[in-house]
Amino acid sequence: xxxxxxxxxxxxxxxxxxxxxxxxxxxxxxxxxxxxxxxxxxxxxxxxxxxxxxxxxxxxxxxxxxxxxxxxxxxxxxxxxxxxxxxxxxxxxxxxxxxxxxxxxxxxxxxxxxxxxxxxxxxxxxxxxxxxxxxxxxxxxxxxxxxxxxxxxxxxxxxxxxxxxxxxxxxxxxxxxxxxxxxxxxxxxxxxxxxxxxxxxxxxxxxxxxxxxxxxxxxxxxxxxxxxxxxxxxxxxxxxxxxxxxxxxxxxxxxxxxxxxxxxxxxxxxxxxxxxxxxxxxxxxxxxxxxxxxxxxxxxxxxxxxxxxxxxxxxxxxxxxxxxxxxxxxxxxxxxxxxxxxxxxxxxxxxxxxxxxxxxxxxxxxxxxxxxxxxxxxxxxxxx
Amino acid sequence: xxxxxxxxxxxxxxxxxxxxxxxxxxxxxxxxxxxxxxxxxxxxxxxxxxxxxxxxxxxxxxxxxxxxxxxxxxxxxxxxxxxxxxxxxxxxxxxxxxxxxxxxxxxxxxxxxxxxxxxxxxxxxxxxxxxxxxxxxxxxxxxxxxxxxxxxxxxxxxxxxxxxxxxxxxxxxxxxxxxxxxxxxxxxxxxxxxxxxxxxxxxxxxxxxxxxxxxxxxxxxxxxxxxxxxxxxxxxxxxxxxxxxxxxxxxxxxxxxxxxxxxxxxxxxxxxxxxxxxxxxxxxxxxxxxxxxxxxxxxxxxxxxxxxxxxxxxxxxxxxxxxxxxxxxxxxxxxxxxxxxxxxxxxxxxxxxxxxxxxxxxxxxxxxxxxxxxxxxxxxxxxx
Numbered sequence: 207x208x209x210x211x212x213x214x215x216x217x218x219x220x221x222x223x224x225x226x227x228x229x230x231x232x233x234x235x236x237x238x239x240x241x242x243x244x245x246x247x248x249x250x251x252x253x254x255x256x257x258x259x260x261x262x263x264x265x266x267x268x269x270x271x272x273x274x275x276x277x278x279x280x281x282x283x284x285x286x287x288x289x290x291x292x293x294x295x296x297x298x299x300x301x302x303x304x305x306x307x308x309x310x311x312x313x314x315x316x317x318x319x320x321x322x323x324x325x326x327x328x329x330x331x332x333x334x335x336x337x338x339x340x341x342x343x344x345x346x347x348x349x350x351x352x353x354x355x356x357x358x359x360x361x362x363x364x365x366x367x368x369x370x371x372x373x374x375x376x377x378x379x380x381x382x383x384x385x386x387x388x389x390x391x392x393x394x395x396x397x398x399x400x401x402x403x404x405x406x407x408x409x410x411x412x413x414x415x416x417x418x419x420x421x422x423x424x425x426x427x428x429x430x431x432x433x434x435x436x437x438x439x440x441x442x443x444x445x446x447x448x449x450x451x452x453x454x455x456x457x458x459x460x461x462x463x464x465x466x467x468x469x470x471x472x473x474x475x476x477x478x479x480x481x482x483x484x485x486x487x488x489x490x491x492x493x494x495x496x497x498x499x500x501x502x503x504x505x506x507x508x509x510x511x512x513x514x515x516x517x518x519x520x521x522x523x524x525x526x527x528x529x530x531x532x533x534x535x536x537x538x539x540x541x542x543x544x545x546x547x548x549x550x551x552x553x554x555x556x557x558x559x560x561x562x563x564x565x566x567x568x569x570x571x572x573x574x575x576x577x578x579x580x581x582x583x584x585x586x587x588x589x590x
Numbered sequence: 591x592x593x594x595x596x597x598x599x600x601x602x603x604x605x606x607x608x609x610x611x612x613x614x615x616x617x618x619x620x621x622x623x624x625x626x627x628x629x630x631x632x633x634x635x636x637x638x639x640x641x642x643x644x645x646x647x648x649x650x651x652x653x654x655x656x657x658x659x660x661x662x663x664x665x666x667x668x669x670x671x672x673x674x675x676x677x678x679x680x681x682x683x684x685x686x687x688x689x690x691x692x693x694x695x696x697x698x699x700x701x702x703x704x705x706x707x708x709x710x711x712x713x714x715x716x717x718x719x720x721x722x723x724x725x726x727x728x729x730x731x732x733x734x735x736x737x738x739x740x741x742x743x744x745x746x747x748x749x750x751x752x753x754x755x756x757x758x759x760x761x762x763x764x765x766x767x768x769x770x771x772x773x774x775x776x777x778x779x780x781x782x783x784x785x786x787x788x789x790x791x792x793x794x795x796x797x798x799x800x801x802x803x804x805x806x807x808x809x810x811x812x813x814x815x816x817x818x819x820x821x822x823x824x825x826x827x828x829x830x831x832x833x834x835x836x837x838x839x840x841x842x843x844x845x846x847x848x849x850x851x852x853x854x855x856x857x858x859x860x861x862x863x864x865x866x867x868x869x870x871x872x873x874x875x876x877x878x879x880x881x882x883x884x885x886x887x888x889x890x891x892x893x894x895x896x897x898x899x900x901x902x903x904x905x906x907x908x909x910x911x912x913x914x915x916x917x918x919x920x921x922x923x924x925x926x927x928x929x930x931x932x933x934x935x936x937x938x939x940x941x942x943x944x945x946x947x948x949x950x951x952x953x954x955x956x957x958x959x960x961x962x963x964x965x966x967x968x969x970x971x972x973x974x
Contacts, residue, residue: 211607223595
């Protein structure tokens with residue numbers, strides 16, 4: 207093998223640590239913006255004090271703020287279109303996303319859509335995104351790593367399609383991460399975030415062969431995410447474990463982890479998008495936890511050395527089968543869904559999920575998956 | 591402990607891989623520059639074909655080029671001043687550095703000095719660097735990681751001071767890395783580069799306590815650099831090992847490896863700068879290989895858990911003393927200098943080296959070193 211050529215750049219400025227949220231107003235002001243769209247989720251930031259910190263900081267700089275609330279988990283196109291309308295009517299200069307992946311992904315879609323006739327056309331790959339409103343973020347839930355990358359995923363709820371965009375202009379200008387605000391997250395949300403981050407690493411890792419540096423970094427991040435999540439289960443108030451989980455989860459999908467990995471595989475994500483397109487109540491990370499072990503069992507023969515390496519170096523297991531068992535036991539210990547029925551999904555829905563996931567017929571890079579492959583993977587998510 | 595707050599940003603664009611050097615001309619042109627200073631070393635790039643590739647690419651875009659040759663290892667202030675003069679007379683718009691750390695560090699000094707009355711004042715911390723000529727680099731020797739960071743080290747050969755600068759405006763705009771051009775490096779230069787990269791990681795690593803993510807990444811990079819260097823000793827023509835060594839060596843000092851590490855310690859570097867300020871013929875990496883094992887033996891009591899962790903996780907040794915022995919054996923196997931006399935330096939010079947290293951009286955962060963500490967560390971570099 208010869209390691210493939212690559213380009214790498216991640217210009218996002220990160221300010222990380224306790225009591226850092228108050229810096230958002232001065233930073234936006236210093237960047238030259240006086241009127242912004244403030245995008246938020248369902249209101250948890252009003253309970254944990256983040257909204258107050260952000261508002262106070264923006265007000266201190268006299269920054270005019272137009273608020274749009276109500277971005278949901280598995281964010282939807284209609285909400286993005288609504289916010290684009292508001293952004294245009296109020297003529298904002300930039301966007302501040304305060305939340306997790308759903309809010310930040312929506313903000314990226316709004317930032318790009320601001321300059322497009324129809325933002326969904328970008329998700330359908332009918333056009334390139336070359337311009338976007340500048341994006342600032344204050345992170346409140348880790349896992350998606352949207353705060354550190356140029357990607358966004360959105361659900362077209364009418365057409366039941368959960369698709370993605372990516373563009374250089376979608377990197378946030380600045381992200382503020384105060385890990386202490388994630389102390390109040392429900393445990394299962396922490397677990398779903400950790401699983402999402404691990405999945406981002408796995409999508410790249412299993413493409414591996416000769417990219418020793420990337421593989422070593424990915425293993426380091428996976429082991430760290432698992433150890434930090436374990437530590438938080440024992441002591442939810444452990445700041446250092448939370449801070450390291452949050453930082454590792456961001457790095458897991460910020461470019462470095464996928465260097466020379468041929469773009470990653472992303473078919474496990476594609477299958478999960480089939481699940482959550484039809485079941486928007488399923489947390490993305492929870493769905494990935496169910497699908498990835500099955501995906502690994504099904505795919506291991508395609509690139510045996512790398513699956514064995516993962517078993518040994520990440521799961522400390524002798525075989526891939528044992529590693530998958532350990533992984534499922536870990537999910538169970540974390541109280542996360544392990545099997546498809548744990549997500550409230552019936553065996554009879556497998557065909558519809560597979561068909562949705564296979565919508566564009568392009569799933570898989572390690573191996574291109576057929577509709578039957580996807581169904582067979584989903585069958586391995588049923589407890590025997 | 592509570593993990594310290596940090597800021598992180600590294601905007602450098604990297605183009606990495608075989609046959610990528612031809613992209614330099616179009617990239618400089620696209621950035622809007624028509625007249626540049628081309629800074630080079632002693633002529634090896636005329637032998638390995640890199641100069642021809644660069645010239646052809648620049649000429650293809652009609653970019654006017656002012657060449658300055660003769661940057662030496664352990665680069666010196668007078669050469670930088672000469673190049674600043676040329677850059678001003680010819681009114682260049684940007685700098686292209688083609689070489690390793692010495693050339694790129696010099697280019698950063700020129701880029702900053704272009705706008706300063708006296709560039710050395712910046713090294714003396716008498717002013718902040720807020721403006722610099724845009725810098726492009728084509729890397730031909732790995733180790734310093736200057737191609738991926740905002741730092742530069744320069745020797746004031748009159749005052750015998752080897753000091754450093756750092757500023758956001760000194761990040762290269764674009765770096766092109768074709769690892770295959772390093773296939774023709776003398777073996778000891780590859781080893782010196784690997785040792786330099788390991789030293790960058792160690793300077794940060796031993797500050798560690800609660801930065802689990804950074805520690806895990808640093809361990810991954812150290813193990814990778816050691817494994818890849820071993821592989822290259824067996825097979826110097828192994829592209830994948832070279833490519834992974836080159837990439838890991840860059841990442842070793844590009845910001846990520848020092849996240850939340852309180853700025854690193856840097857006293858082993860300081861002691862080495864004392865060595866090479868007085869002995870410019872000593873390769874920086876070679877000097878570090880001699881000093882770091884002694885430094886570790888001397889400092890291990892200051893932060894025992896992290897030294898033990900290094901012994902176990904990086905050197906697979908039971909004790910720090912055993913790990914240091916393994917490390918010295920590795921250097922010997924690589925045919926690198928292990929002891930101070932191997933560098934052609936006499937025991938009687940220890941005092942002068944220590945005095946030079948202690949010039950500013952600020953050496954050490956893990957523990958502030960006295961002149962006696964520095965001498966005692968240097969004594970541990972003498973074979974018993």
